[in-house]
Amino acid sequence: MTKIAHTEAKQLAQQYGTPLFVYDEKMLCAKMDDFTKYFQSDAIETGVIYASKAFCCKAMVQLAAQHGLYLDVVSGGELYTALKAGFDPERIFFHGNNKTPQELSMALKNHVGTIVVDNRREALRLKELLADSDTSVHVLLRINPGIEAHTHKYIVTAHVDSKFGIALVQEDEVIETIRILQETNGIIFDGLHVHIGSQIFAQDAFTDTVKKVFGFAKHLQDAYQIDVHTVDLGGGFAARYTDEDAPIPVKDVCQAILNACTEANASLSAPVRRVMIEPGRSIVGEAGYTLYTVGSLKKTPNRHYIFVDGGMSDNIRPALYQAKYDAVLDGKEDAPAADTYTIAGKCCESGDIIIDAIALPEAEENDLLIVKTTGAYGYSMASHYNRMLMPAVVFAKDGDSRLVIRRETYDDLIALEV
Numbered sequence: 048m049t050k051i052a053h054t055e056a057k058q059l060a061q062q063y064g065t066p067l068f069v070y071d072e073k074m075l076c077a078k079m080d081d082f083t084k085y086f087q088s089d090a091i092e093t094g095v096i097y098a099s100k101a102f103c104c105k106a107m108v109q110l111a112a113q114h115g116l117y118l119d120v121v122s123g124g125e126l127y128t129a130l131k132a133g134f135d136p137e138r139i140f141f142h143g144n145n146k147t148p149q150e151l152s153m154a155l156k157n158h159v160g161t162i163v164v165d166n167r168r169e170a171l172r173l174k175e176l177l178a179d180s181d182t183s184v185h186v187l188l189r190i191n192p193g194i195e196a197h198t199h200k201y202i203v204t205a206h207v208d209s210k211f212g213i214a215l216v217q218e219d220e221v222i223e224t225i226r227i228l229q230e231t232n233g234i235i236f237d238g239l240h241v242h243i244g245s246q247i248f249a250q251d252a253f254t255d256t257v258k259k260v261f262g263f264a265k266h267l268q269d270a271y272q273i274d275v276h277t278v279d280l281g282g283g284f285a286a287r288y289t290d291e292d293a294p295i296p297v298k299d300v301c302q303a304i305l306n307a308c309t310e311a312n313a314s315l316s317a318p319v320r321r322v323m324i325e326p327g328r329s330i331v332g333e334a335g336y337t338l339y340t341v342g343s344l345k346k347t348p349n350r351h352y353i354f355v356d357g358g359m360s361d362n363i364r365p366a367l368y369q370a371k372y373d374a375v376l377d378g379k380e381d382a383p384a385a386d387t388y389t390i391a392g393k394c395c396e397s398g399d400i401i402i403d404a405i406a407l408p409e410a411e412e413n414d415l416l417i418v419k420t421t422g423a424y425g426y427s428m429a430s431h432y433n434r435m436l437m438p439a440v441v442f443a444k445d446g447d448s449r450l451v452i453r454r455e456t457y458d459d460l461i462a463l464e465v
């Protein structure tokens with residue numbers, strides 16, 4: 048987790064205001080470099096795709112490009128951001144369970160490298176769009192391997208009735224969809240995609256997925272003469288939010304996955320040639336933190352509240368997934384705990400809690416509260432509830448900082464109104 052210097056936090060809050068998302072740019076780069084360094088193998092081609100849904104803006108996409116990552120987008124909006132950032136479209140993977148015809152056309156027109164098809168209907172839609180186009184595109188089919196990922200039920204994606212991909216138990220549907228893809232002019236069918244869930248701590252979940260998907264690739268080969276060139280294993284690597292979290296080190300999980308791939312490949316007569324992963328949270332989560340200003344403090348019979356100037360509008364994760372966070376009062380890190388506080392935001396909702404219970408030193412109005420590990424799915428899931436303004440986002444590095452997203456204004460808020 049980022050250690051934040053008191054002078055840095057104070058200066059950033061003064062310069063940019065609060066609430067403020069701050070990213071340690073060096074840590075962002077180090078996380079990306081870790082993945083590209085350790086997800087390497089002599090036996091198989093590899094690629095690391097940044098899942099931009101975790102935090103998407105032009106500056107982040109550009110950083111991913113500079114560090115040799117591919118990019119995962121899941122909507123026309125993320126695709127537009129990537130294109131405006133100058134990201135090489137050939138290196139973009141376009142995901143999503145219900146891409147609209149407009150989004151698919153946008154991808155084809157802009158020469159997106161790979162589309163990850165979710166279902167048979169989408170394969171047909173793509174076929175229709177390609178009928179009057181001379182473009183070609185690589186395609187992966189998302190399958191659902193039915194792996195239990197032991198994470199929050201909202202972020203598990205591979206149970207049998209998941210809305211994502213085609214379940215392996217529906218083999219006829221999988222084969223029929225692959226045949227549509229193979230027979231369509233302009234589609235280069237590359238292979239399979241899976242993503243089993245997010246914030247996963249168990250290495251077995253990843254290696255079991257490899258076994259299952261490569262096993263299925265062998266079955267496709269033996270029973271249907273279908274060649275699987277690429278397997279994209281998705282993301283899901285955990286981040287450390289509190290001391291209770293112990294994510295598998297990137298080096299270990301990458302090696303375990305690659306070893307499992309090499310082992311599984313040995314049983315295939317035509318081996319899988321390329322394996323990809325799609326980390327999002329594990330790249331941006333711990334590199335980001337949120338600065339809030341403490342407003343009122345309030346004691347109720349059973350709670351001591353610290354109210355901050357943001358809330359569920361910039362961090363919905365505690366309300367949505369009961370996510371846990373750690374925080375410090377800036378400049379008081381070494382002071383003894385004075386009480387157990389509840390950190391609440393300013394939105395009109397009782398569930399607007401950032402941290403349910405945390406021991407902190409004596410808090411006072413105008414203190415700066417630093418909530419750690421907010422870099423993933425914080426800004427990207429922010430909302431306008433109560434017409435709260437989107438916070439600013441800065442990248443900090445070597446005592447310097449640059450604004451990458453400015454704070455929203457009240458005029459921005461009503462700008463869409465006619």
Ligand code: LLP
Binds near residue numbers: 245284325326328424
């Ligand atoms: N690839 C695919 C196809 C995905 O659906 C996702 C995340 C990822 C990659 C990246 O997963 P990561 O490495 O970040 O775990 N809003 C939730 C997380 C939802 C994740 C959705 N898909 C949260 O705040 O916990």
